[in-house]
Amino acid sequence: MEAVDDDLNRAMMLDGNAVAGRFFALFGAEMTANLTECASCGQDHMMGALHAFTHAPGVVLRCPSCEAVMFRLVETPRGIYFDARGAAFVRIER
Amino acid sequence: MNRPLQWQIATIAAIRPETPGVKTFTLDLPDWMPHRPGQHYDLRLRAVDGYEAQRSYSIASAPETKGQVQLTIERINDGEVSGFLHDVAVAGDRIEVRGPIGGYFVWEVPLGGPLMLIAGGSGVVPLMAMLRHRAAAGSQVPARLLFSARSYDDLIFREELDRLGADGSGLEVVYTLTRSQPSGWRGYGRRIDPAMLATVAGPLGRTPLCFICGPTLLVEAAANGLAEIGVPVSRIRTERFGPSGS
Amino acid sequence: MADDFVTRGFVGRRQITSAANTQRIPPGQHEVKDFPVLSAGPTPRVPLDRWSFSIEGFVREKVSWTWDEFLKLPARQFTVDIHCVTTWSKLDTRWTGVSVDTLLEHVDLDPRAAFVTAYTIEGYTTNMPLPDILNGRAFVAYEYDGLPLAPAHGGPARLVVPHLYFWKSAKWVTGLRLMDKDRSGFWESAGYNNHGDPWKEQRYTGD
Numbered sequence: 001m002e003a004v005d006d007d008l009n010r011a012m013m014l015d016g017n018a019v020a021g022r023f024f025a026l027f028g029a030e031m032t033a034n035l036t037e038c039a040s041c042g043q044d045h046m047m048g049a050l051h052a053f054t055h056a057p058g059v060v061l062r063c064p065s066c067e068a069v070m071f072r073l074v075e076t077p078r079g080i081y082f083d084a085r086g087a088a089f090v091r092i093e094r
Numbered sequence: 095m096n097r098p099l100q101w102q103i104a105t106i107a108a109i110r111p112e113t114p115g116v117k118t119f120t121l122d123l124p125d126w127m128p129h130r131p132g133q134h135y136d137l138r139l140r141a142v143d144g145y146e147a148q149r150s151y152s153i154a155s156a157p158e159t160k161g162q163v164q165l166t167i168e169r170i171n172d173g174e175v176s177g178f179l180h181d182v183a184v185a186g187d188r189i190e191v192r193g194p195i196g197g198y199f200v201w202e203v204p205l206g207g208p209l210m211l212i213a214g215g216s217g218v219v220p221l222m223a224m225l226r227h228r229a230a231a232g233s234q235v236p237a238r239l240l241f242s243a244r245s246y247d248d249l250i251f252r253e254e255l256d257r258l259g260a261d262g263s264g265l266e267v268v269y270t271l272t273r274s275q276p277s278g279w280r281g282y283g284r285r286i287d288p289a290m291l292a293t294v295a296g297p298l299g300r301t302p303l304c305f306i307c308g309p310t311l312l313v314e315a316a317a318n319g320l321a322e323i324g325v326p327v328s329r330i331r332t333e334r335f336g337p338s339g340s
Numbered sequence: 341m342a343d344d345f346v347t348r349g350f351v352g353r354r355q356i357t358s359a360a361n362t363q364r365i366p367p368g369q370h371e372v373k374d375f376p377v378l379s380a381g382p383t384p385r386v387p388l389d390r391w392s393f394s395i396e397g398f399v400r401e402k403v404s405w406t407w408d409e410f411l412k413l414p415a416r417q418f419t420v421d422i423h424c425v426t427t428w429s430k431l432d433t434r435w436t437g438v439s440v441d442t443l444l445e446h447v448d449l450d451p452r453a454a455f456v457t458a459y460t461i462e463g464y465t466t467n468m469p470l471p472d473i474l475n476g477r478a479f480v481a482y483e484y485d486g487l488p489l490a491p492a493h494g495g496p497a498r499l500v501v502p503h504l505y506f507w508k509s510a511k512w513v514t515g516l517r518l519m520d521k522d523r524s525g526f527w528e529s530a531g532y533n534n535h536g537d538p539w540k541e542q543r544y545t546g547d
Contacts (some may be wrong), residue, residue, distance in 0.1 A: 057424075072530040141351050141352050148352075172374075
């Protein structure tokens with residue numbers, strides 16, 4: 001996982017912790033400690049560890065292993081679009 | 095544990111400068127609940143015409159401090175929310191907050207240790223909540239804090255950290271100053287690297303619980319460094335903050 | 341009750357637009373003087389010797405240019421206003437690049453070509469009806485404000501379609517695919533409007 005010093009977009013990258021509040025509002029529970037699997041590379045990560053790009057028209061969460069897009073979250077006046085096609089599953093602990 | 099997450103209106107009880115660019119805001123919360131050290135509150139500002147800005151700020155205080163939370167916030171250049179908090183807000187003002195939030199980057203005494211904490215700049219804030227909680231609980235869990243800052247004056251909470259590191263509870267605090275060091279400085283003067291991590295984390299054994307918080311580049315260097323010296327990746331948790339003030 | 345709460349003293353960082361310019365700001369937008377950087381991911385890196393730009397799909401034959409070939413195409417300066425769906429607008433941005441009309445002169449469009457998808461090196465896509473990129477409405481830019489386009493802003497080259505919300509101006513663009521059917525791109529399939537006209541405030545799906 002190489003970090004390039006002059007990559008402004010990477011320097012502004014956050015992680016799933018930054019959208020913990022939005023996840024809570026969506027799922028009604030803490031989500032950052034829940035495990036999710038990347039549909040692209042099969043690696044498992046906790047939601048809090050996903051790479052988050054929040055300076056965008058929506059929030060994009062990417063796999064820390066392969067950078068594939070796992071989730072997109074867009075808040076519109078009519079509702080929240082939660083696109084999870086990049087995730088194989090999320091395991092929600094009781 | 096399921097509970098609704100609602101916005102509430104907090105009152106700023108006090109504002110205290112910590113370092114030239116950092117202030118601690120003590121908030122009275124009508125719906126206070128004990129937080130888990132490492133959690134944060136979302137804070138929202140709304141203008142008369144409905145324009146809103148919202149940010150997340152880590153809780154600096156321990157859950158043992160009841161009824162109030164302390165948010166220690168760095169002023170970001172051109173920061174819309176941090177700029178407002180530093181330049182306009184005064185004690186007595188009311189602010190909307192929501193929380194506490196977070197379940198991944200949290201530590202409490204029952205989770206055990208040893209504990210390796212690595213902070214870059216204002217990334218020390220959630221780790222401070224962990225250390226204050228550790229002290230309030232009288233814990234002797236072996237712990238190390240490696241705190242990277244640009245200069246001596248940028249070491250947020252330095253006096254309190256020096257006290258905690260000398261109280262005999264098994265905590266050692268190590269600073270590294272990356273841009274300038276005061277004359278006579280005998281501590282580290284460079285960015286975190288595997289050699290530094292090996293020295294600082296070494297006494298904690300092979301599998302400490304590690305929490306790293308700060309700007310993305312520091313977080314990645316520290317996480318990679320820990321992995322390089324043999325710490326299992328499953329024992330490393332990270333929280334990235336946005337780029338720092340200047 | 342919390343919905344009515346107003347924070348004392350907070351006005352936000354919005355620029356006051358001069359009276360002469362207010363007509364240039366679409367509804368719900370505010371003017372900025374800086375150039376915010378938005379991205380759905382890390383900056384992709386493409387060495388110029390491996391960069392290419394293609395036009396493919398419903399064309400008789402796919403056409404590609406290397407970087408050196410692309411720079412030899414007739415280029416001009418474009419000064420345009422741009423509008424991001426996240427509500428900032430920037431007036432009089434200056435770019436240098438090649439008009440999409442110029443690029444399309446090098447291909448034979450299939451008569452069934454009705455839509456275009458702009459695609460990029462790392463998977464981002466955005467879609468438009470074909471007329472939205474014709475007749476001077478779109479260009480591929482490689483300079484901004486007289487300097488090579490910075491990677492964070494989409495360099496080496498990006499699409500610029502100023503009459504639509506700026507997410508349609510795909511950064512790091514490497515080609516246009518002509519299609520007979522419309523296909524929603526990255527943001528269009530995640531809640532954003534399929535067309536994205538800022539003057540009709542077409543921000544989200546259903547607007």
